[in-house]
Amino acid sequence: MNFIQRLGYYLIGLMIGAFAVWFILHQKETETFCYLPNCRVLKDLRSKPFQTSEEANFEMKNEKMSLDDVRLNLKHGDIDFSRSNLPYETGKIYIVEGRNPENQPIELELINYPDKVVLKNIKKI
Incomplete structure (x- = not known):
């Protein structure tokens, strides 16, 4: 697996994780x-x-x-x-x-x- 493929998998995983954290924090209705x-x-x-x-x-x-x-x-x-x-x-x-x-x-x-x-x-x- 070359560097470009590893970078692509990393970025996809990072985006899924960031979306999950954003979704969970907005469900809690917390103040900043x-x-x-x-x-x-x-x-x-x-x-x-x-x-x-x-x-x-x-x-x-x-x-x-x-x-x-x-x-x-x-x-x-x-x-x-x-x-x-x-x-x-x-x-x-x-x-x-x-x-x-x-x-x-x-x-x-x-x-x-x-x-x-x-x-x-x-x-x-």
Whole structure:
């Protein structure tokens, strides 16, 4: 058996194995792996019950944002770790940089309590 035939058998086996792994992982309905700090914090913020403050409700009405837009920023936003993870009452403050529906940069100020997440403020950058 020459090299080309062995390479062909190897690639066919590799494709069958990759398809089997892909099929099994999609059947489990798992979320993507979150090993990086930004992904882990955003996943933690998304997993808890979500509340908004009066100031955040006012800003959401002015910016014409909905809670779906805020949740989208909690999925694709970036945590500013230099200004985050600060103690606040019994929780910690996190700053999430994202975009509003008009694609303008905004900042979400969130308080991460052990049992809930509160949106404290929304600011344009």
